[in-house]
Amino acid sequence: MNWKLILFIALISYGGYQHFSQRPILHGKGVIASQQPTQHSSKQHAFTHHGYHITPLEDFSIEARVLAAKDYTFGREADLSPVDLALGWGKMSDEAILKEIKISQSNRFYYWRVDTFPIPRKEIELQSANMHMIPADSQVEKTLKSVRPGQVVKITGYLIEAKAEDGWRWKSSLTREDTGAGACELIFVKSLTVS
Numbered sequence: 337m338n339w340k341l342i343l344f345i346a347l348i349s350y351g352g353y354q355h356f357s358q359r360p361i362l363h364g365k366g367v368i369a370s371q372q373p374t375q376h377s378s379k380q381h382a383f384t385h386h387g388y389h390i391t392p393l394e395d396f397s398i399e400a401r402v403l404a405a406k407d408y409t410f411g412r413e414a415d416l417s418p419v420d421l422a423l424g425w426g427k428m429s430d431e432a433i434l435k436e437i438k439i440s441q442s443n444r445f446y447y448w449r450v451d452t453f454p455i456p457r458k459e460i461e462l463q464s465a466n467m468h469m470i471p472a473d474s475q476v477e478k479t480l481k482s483v484r485p486g487q488v489v490k491i492t493g494y495l496i497e498a499k500a501e502d503g504w505r506w507k508s509s510l511t512r513e514d515t516g517a518g519a520c521e522l523i524f525v526k527s528l529t530v531s
Contacts, residue, residue: 361486369429371400392494401429406441422446428463
């Protein structure tokens with residue numbers, strides 16, 4: 337067999353794998369993650385993770401639909417958080433609503449766009465968020481990197497502030513009601529299940 341044909345078959349196979357492994361999971365009409373994220377004061381002491389000083393600010397848990405997932409390799413933030421998940425709950429977990437909203441991620445932000453609002457703007461803002469994931473261990477990281485849009489994730493961990501010895505810092509938002517720069521949650525992920 338000629339090497340060009342082998343290369344062609346390999347590329348087609350890889351493209352097919354990428355397409356099917358990244359294809360969104362469909363659930364049909366209806367809310368699939370109804371609860372608001374929960375948080376409360378953390379009693380967890382500060383600790384070191386990958387050379388960064390981590391201060392838990394709040395204990396945090398969420399069950400939400402994955403709207404988009406983005407891996408990051410470069411930049412200081414990627415040392416801690418190799419994956420961002422744009423998550424939706426309440427009406428933002430309903431496929432009938434989401435099909436009217438165009439969603440993307442770039443440069444650690446989550447973007448949405450509509451031609452006509454299927455629900456009020458405020459509900460989109462209050463029931464979805466971009467969240468920076470810091471995996472507690474290699475198994476959590478592996479699972480995070482396998483997550484696909486449409487899946488439902490259950491995450492428990494901490495909203496945190498990370499600091500480095502040179503003065504660099506990165507701090508989580510502590511509310512779902514903010515938008516724009518600084519509004520993302522920075523989550524130290526202790527456990528993660530995907531369905």
